[in-house]
Amino acid sequence: MTERISSVETIDVRFPTSRHRDGSDAMNPFPDYSAAYVVLRTSAGACGYGLVFTVGRGTEIQVAAVRSLASMVIDRPVDELTADPGALARRLVGDSQIRWLGPEKGVVHMAAGGLVNAVWDLAARRAGKPLWKLLADLTPEQLVAQVDFRYLRDALTEQEALALLRAAVDGRAERERRLRTEGYPAYTTTPGWLGYDDEKLARLCAEAVRDGYRLIKIKVGGNLADDVRRMGIARRAVGPDVRIAVDANQIWGVPEAIRWMRELAPFDPYWIEEPTSPDDVLGHAAVRKALAPVRVATGEHVHNAVMFKQLLQADAVDVVQIDACRVAGVNENLAILLLAAKFGVPVCPHAGGVGLCELVQHLAMFDFVALSGSTEDRAIEYVDHLHEHFTDPVRVSGGRYHAPTAPGMSAEIVPASVIEYRYPDGPQWMPVSAVPVGTGAPTA
Amino acid sequence: MTERISSVETIDVRFPTSRHRDGSDAMNPFPDYSAAYVVLRTSAGACGYGLVFTVGRGTEIQVAAVRSLASMVIDRPVDELTADPGALARRLVGDSQIRWLGPEKGVVHMAAGGLVNAVWDLAARRAGKPLWKLLADLTPEQLVAQVDFRYLRDALTEQEALALLRAAVDGRAERERRLRTEGYPAYTTTPGWLGYDDEKLARLCAEAVRDGYRLIKIKVGGNLADDVRRMGIARRAVGPDVRIAVDANQIWGVPEAIRWMRELAPFDPYWIEEPTSPDDVLGHAAVRKALAPVRVATGEHVHNAVMFKQLLQADAVDVVQIDACRVAGVNENLAILLLAAKFGVPVCPHAGGVGLCELVQHLAMFDFVALSGSTEDRAIEYVDHLHEHFTDPVRVSGGRYHAPTAPGMSAEIVPASVIEYRYPDGPQWMPVSAVPVGTGAPTA
Secondary structure (H helix, E strand, C coil): CCCEEEEEEEEEEECCHHHHCCCCCCCCCCCCCEEEEEEEEECCCCEEEEEEEECCCCHHHHHHHHHHHHHHCCCCEHHHHHHCHHHHHHHHHHCCCHHHHCCCCHHHHHHHHHHHHHHHHHHHHHHCCEHHHHHHCCCHHHHHHCCCCCCCCCCCCHHHHHHHHHHCCCCHHHHHHHHHHHCEEEEEEEEECCCCCHHHHHHHHHHHHHCCCCEEEEECCCCHHHHHHHHHHHHHHHCCCCEEEEECCCCCCHHHHHHHHHHHHHHCEEEEECCCCCCCHHHHHHHHHHHCCCEEEECCCCCCHHHHHHHHHCCCCCEECCCCCCCCCHHHHHHHHHHHHHHCCCECCCCCCCCHHHHHHHHHHHHHHHCCCCCCCCCEEECCCCHHHECCCCCEECCEECCCCCCECCCCECHHHHHHHECCCCCCCCCCCCCCCCCCCCCC | CCCEEEEEEEEEEECCHHHHCCCCCCCCCCCCCEEEEEEEEECCCCEEEEEEEECCCCHHHHHHHHHHHHHHCCCCEHHHHHHCHHHHHHHHHHCCCHHHHCCCCHHHHHHHHHHHHHHHHHHHHHHCCEHHHHHHCCCHHHHHHCCCCCCCCCCCCHHHHHHHHHHCCCCHHHHHHHHHHHCEEEEEEEEECCCCCHHHHHHHHHHHHHCCCCEEEEECCCCHHHHHHHHHHHHHHHCCCCEEEEECCCCCCHHHHHHHHHHHHHHCEEEEECCCCCCCHHHHHHHHHHHCCCEEEECCCCCCHHHHHHHHHCCCCCEECCCCCCCCCHHHHHHHHHHHHHHCCCECCCCCCCCHHHHHHHHHHHHHHHCCCCCCCCCEEECCCCHHHECCCCCEECCEECCCCCCECCCCECHHHHHHHECCCCCCCCCCCCCCCCCCCCCC
């Protein structure tokens, strides 16, 4: 019997993070970190896990999108899917009717990503390897075959991609050894949420330095006077040598971004992240030109490889922030890593939320071993929330991610957490009844 | 009692257009023109209608998105909504949690557009005016207040928008008179669907010229030899003076677009539409530079005003093709019309599908009366499909749209058609049972 995908379960899981303002920023004052969680099951009883990260309301739309696309996965032979997830990615992204709803953007594109990532997770589990290792063991030719170059060739051809990967074949083994022993640099956003008070900000900044971080991130963009005060607190807490990135989460228009950041320049910000709309390639280029040497970073909301291509072509970014769940999965992120390598721009993945650290670490580690070959000016975002809900949580210490060793993409949520936080019927979300269960009718 | 929105009904309506390959192009070989159809009902029994156009599969995702956003409309006072639809648009687009699913793109953004357009339809019905007239009667200040300038000010400020609108106040009455008597130019895509054979192409091209069209459009991008042959047939059929636009529906990458179009240049194409990904601003600029004097057109998939802004800033387009249902409704289309006016680029709206002609004509006519003041090099796309399903269908004759006179945005679908084509339970979609209804059990 051919092993096939027998079911695709998609579950709305929401964590009530807004209750403590964890994750609060200028555009997201009260996020509830959530996911459309995807579980593929095979006829042989194996599983693959994926998720689309969301921030609360609207997760039901994301779930609906995954369920609609799941028909293109159900009943497919597992050998076929796992041998060539790129073929699945092309089918999902290219469906001639569903494509109208994007194309290659928003809810439908992220749904494709959730399914494609789940197939990669399944492939890595079957291979008995963590995903980063599975990818790093593929040949340059196999990797290039996983990428859709249709809209990229004016910036990156198949031949150029092959050359980049081939140039990194020598040294893969040595870098893999270093990765396993030394890990991969992390930076932390834990201190800087906008909803935290000054005391908490100062304390968490100092702790971050003690914990070994050389780069921290502060949310800005709510109020200029507050930002100036908070940047001062952070700079005093970390000293002159630790880098402080700032993140506006798209709150500004282009002229406003430039004006506001000039006020923060005395505190030596390392990068300004999401100064304006993630769609505004030319806007980012203008901001970058006006604010140099402050770097410009973006990516968590950059919806596909075509947009990253332009950010690079327009010299609009110094830092490419891939996100594991925004684009159509591992395959499109391979394309983005190749584009970044071609243009010589470092990749510092976006993470945090729920599960984003777990998933994206694999992509950065693959990039180090088999493509860019460097961790210089690179770090994966780290936020210390919600890892306890994963069966293979990230391990971060001394300011570094440890390389995962368990098979898969680290995307499986602890089953008890799925039950507890399922929306709207998990215990965390069900309104507490005014009358306790088991209370009988009043007796006469 | 304050009149409130008492319900928002969202219905999946699909027309099986793929059965005759109407609407077939390089990326959409078999579209089933569909809509997430929105009906607002008020506590006083009034209705407002909107729709999000789709092409079949996935309409259920679009419906889910509208239903999720509808909670922000239900129970709102009708006076408040209709007096300031822009406030609703900002709320829908800016919701801090749902925003993660975009921002300002894809299914969620189009859902906002469906609701915002339904509110404008309701406002125009209450005012007893067709929407184009309602808009053209607003003051420049009122119009500018309906636009969100957050991400646009580097290209267009409120003051510049006001100046553009004020400059067009003189002459509004005369242009309205001309619009009512002469109508607005149309162009036709009816002849050129990729699935039509050569005989049908030639016949429909000749008919289009006889019907008064001065611009027709042919789908290209399937096969180069076919395109060369079909362009020859079309050019012979229409003669040298009628313009022929060609439309690739995003099939190409940038270098391929340039190579392919050079082969079609001898047939004097007027514009090349969607030569590549709608997200590729810089790609469109490169194509335009390489192919001049052939014009470059795009817009039906350009997902928001920030993208149109960049297409204009980068000199990437000669023709702006607004779509009534792609962006967040009338308000964002006002922004796009203002941007086009600022950059002096003509707007030729995308239409066809189901209901797109009905809706978008109002925006082009408003633009003529109160903003651009011109119909030169402008025309609204026209396709003669599915108009019979609307209660206020477009009237096109002599190659011109007649100005609508009925109150509203012409978005109401005939109730019997909603029932007939509702998916999946309308008679057009229910599988025909193998056993006729009423067939009894076999008798002994």
